[in-house]
Amino acid sequence: MPEGLRPIEYAVLAAIDDRPGFDQRKLAMALGIDATSIGQMVDRLAAMGLVDRTLDPADRRVRLLVPTLLGTSLRQRVRPVLLEAQTRILAPLEPAEQATLLELLARVVEGNDGYARPGSGRRNAKRRDGYMCPGGNGQGLSEP
Template identity: 45%
Template sequence: MSASAPLLDVNAQPGHAIRRLHQIAVGIFLQETAAHGITPVQYAALQTVHNEPGIDQRTLASRIAQDTSTTAGVVERLQARGWLQREPDPADRRARRLTLTPEGQARLAAVVPDMRRAQARILAPLDPQEQVQFMALLQRLVDANNELSRAPGSVRQSGA
């Protein structure tokens, strides 16, 4: 006799809703930033390197919560586009220090208004108070579950 799985509504499950919201968020980001040909992860890498010039590649991976091999590919693509440069760390020749090129700085400055518009579109169904509450609850979930990730992030405190 085989056990029958219960009938469950996947749309009532938080993991499924989060996955769907992620798909929607990526779709909106790509629509708003189409003229720049940049992905959300590439944007995160550029913004993080801009915020922390000279950051090493391993720390960048941790900051954007990506594994080191994925981050290496992102860095290689950004370097190939002329937006990022890697230089050996004088204190540790195995480490690579990252900085934006002038073209990378210009590209980041150009994409920020479109990225902000994407973020506003994602939150648009909520009123301003709900947006603040949603972001606080979302950050609480991320922080509380960070160590369960395959690529836990180490977030540096900074301004929005």
């Protein structure tokens, strides 16, 4: 990934850029990432100067996430490269097929959303690249 970001970190940065003012808990729920992992990723993004945490005026225990100018700029630089890669990957399909594939994949993800949430009957998470990953081998959901 360009700029030293892991793909999941770019996704977190993009989500923060799209939804400035989300707190970590809401961001974790929106992305289907456990709280520990989202905290580690936000820590890394903040250390890189890409994200700031501000106090929520309504609840001073909560930190709201906002992209920095550097974070927004980085996203704008990297996004065309990622869109080009997506175009290249989907190129064998006709435009209508691409739309269908993306719609079907989104339905599969949404339909299995409960399995990605903490406490959904998975085995204990193991660490991989510093982040908590569901499943016994750190590669995804474990077998039942």
